[in-house]
Amino acid sequence: MKSSRRSFLKIAGVSALGLGAKPIIDVFAASDEHGAASKPQTMKGKQAFIAKRWGMVIDTRKLTSEKDLEPMIEICRKIHNVPEFEEKRHEIKWIWAEEFKHTFPTQEHAFLDEKVEHSSFLTLCNHCEKPACVRACPTKATFKRQDGIVIMDFHRCIGCRFCMAACPYGSRSFNFRDPRPFIKEINLKFPTRMKGVVEKCNFCAERLAVGQPPACVEVSDGAMIYGDLDNPNSEIRDVLRSNFTIRRKPALGAGPSVFYIV
Amino acid sequence: MPNNQTMYDKGKVVVGLCIFVILVTFPVWYNLGKAAPAPELVLSDKAKAAKECVEETSYMKAEHMQILDVWRDTVVRDAKRVYVNSKGKEYEMSLSNTCLDCHVEKAQFCDKCHDYASVTPYCWDCHIDPKEMK
DSSP: OHHHHHHHHHHHHHHHHHHHHHHHHHHHHHHHHTTTTTSOEEEOOTTOOOOSSEEEEEETTSOOSHHHHHHHHHHHHHHHTOOOOSSGGGOOOSEEEEEHHHHSGGGOOTTOOHHHHHSEEEEEOOOOSSOHHHHHOSSSOEEEOTTSOEEEOTTTOOOOOHHHHHOTTOOOEEOSSOSGGGOSSOOTTSOOOOTTOEEOOOTTHHHHTTTOOOHHHHHTTTSEEEEETTOTTSHHHHHHHHSOOBOSSGGGOOOOSEEEEO | OOOTTOOTTHHHHHHHHHHHHHHHHHHHHHSTTOOOOOOOOOOOHHHHHHOSOSSOHHHHHHHHHHHHHHHHHHHHHHOOOEEEOTTSOEEEOOIIIIIHHHSOOHHHHHHHHHHHTTOOOOGGGTSOOHHHHO
């Protein structure tokens, strides 16, 4: 009896050891036989711009008239195939001009400088820290990327427009009609949208991926600055340090990543 | 004891059954021998010269939809735009810019099989076929 219990424990111990070692052996076997090279992989492009949290500063002192805003709006339309509808209610907005009272509604008062009151401000998706649209979206078609960009997966959008109701900045537009016939000049490198989906600014994610700045920043002649808000040494942080900036409707707590020097 | 073997309205039932069977099998024998021939794909010169797609041809034939599905999710969600295939070659993951760059003729390539298989993927509602735009 004694000896049989002892041999049982021995065998049990050895088998436990063997079972425990199997996962480790598997790992080694896998890396030997298949190797990483033979499995298809996906990665970021080598020139891609990478950040922890993308943000933008708009220097409204340099953009005094509505005409100054046009190049930015125009280039965005052109490269993203944004349609132009005659009817205001069908309008698709990625980046657009807005009055002071609509840009900063809580800052408006009766004695405002007339120049400020009547000038136009450049508005776009704020790529919020806590985006309300993302919480509202029932299909996860809109989501916040690792680098802070709030972006849409048009494949998943079912057109429920909850995100439009949730966004406090009016940055989202719905395609009530097929947009294709209303695109002046189609950029073949970028998809269009279809009827029934919501769309908005994507912070030029497709340009950042190939090492180009957002198109609006590029044509803004220094009036727009973009960069990594998370990096204290970045240009944008330098601008934010040396200028007083405001954000749109900060009290709502969405944490917009677009700052304005007024 | 009643005779259980008797079939009431035998004539009507049999005729009815015959008509039923004929009707149900109608699509089968009506289309017999009329099957459309499998489509012959026309490869563009560029695709012929490249010899191989992003993966092996047999794999692409069977799995291109899975690859495209992975591509669209990785590009949009993970911000990764480069695909390294099993041979280590790099490609941009883009339907309009990579696939259509070689397979120039969408009508001769995509549509031929999709029409035959009666599938209507909605890629082209948004993605642009440059040929169609001109």
